[in-house]
Amino acid sequence: MTELQRPSLSLPDAGGRLLLHSCCAPCSGEVMEAITASGIDYAIFFYNPNIHPVKEYELRKQENIRFAEQHDVPFIDCDYDTDNWFTRARGMENEPERGIRCTMCFDMRFERTALYAHEHGFDTISSSLGISRWKNMAQINDCGHRAAARYPGLQYWDYNWRKGGGASRMVEISKREQFYQQEYCGCVYSLRDANRHRRETGRERIQIGLLYYGQEAGQDSKD
Helix, strand or coil, X not given: CCCCCCCXXXXXXXXXXXXXXXXXXXXHHXXXXXXXXXXXXXXXXXXXXXXXXXXXXXXXXXXXXXXXXXXXXXXXXXXXXXHHHHHHHCCCCCCCCCXXXXXXXXXXXXXXXXXXXXXXXXXXXXXCHHHCCCCCHXXXXXXXXXXXXXXXXXXXXXXCCCHHHHHHHHHHHHHHHCCECCCCCCCHHHHHHHXXXXXXXXXXXXXXXXXXXXXXXXXXXXX
């Protein structure tokens, strides 16, 4: 395990309570350990209606619950309102990853995170999404700030979780915990495109529920 000298983190603008949107255990493992080590008061908010199919959704959620329980971190399980997600994605089915469909998806998830934070006494929101090298951090942060701006007194914490060895630590924690390793971003369209690429390169289709960190060489989460 890589030895890291973790900085002592604090919420911006004297924030006191953080609601951390989590997409999955691999992405949130390093983020959670860093926040916990700094003594920040926070809870996990799991709202990811984009994840398809339901088997994949449950695998990701249960791994996240398991890790949250290990750290005694409150876990808020939000709705799996896939109909709403598909309605918002209409017309964007063939957009590329990191395009406008992803912006819509981040907006949708952060809007619900911000609403819950506003209604339940959290003054800061953030997300584990940005730690993955597969994601556009600027795109994610723009969506986060836009969602937080809806409510007075609420801020989005755009801390760069990749820096200082965070991205490497993410993989190390995933291997240590033997987290489930998803092989596509999460939505039905990313699954379609991932399988199309595999077919074109002579690889087998993704088989949900089979790959775990520590069992085979893994890089980082696709979500």
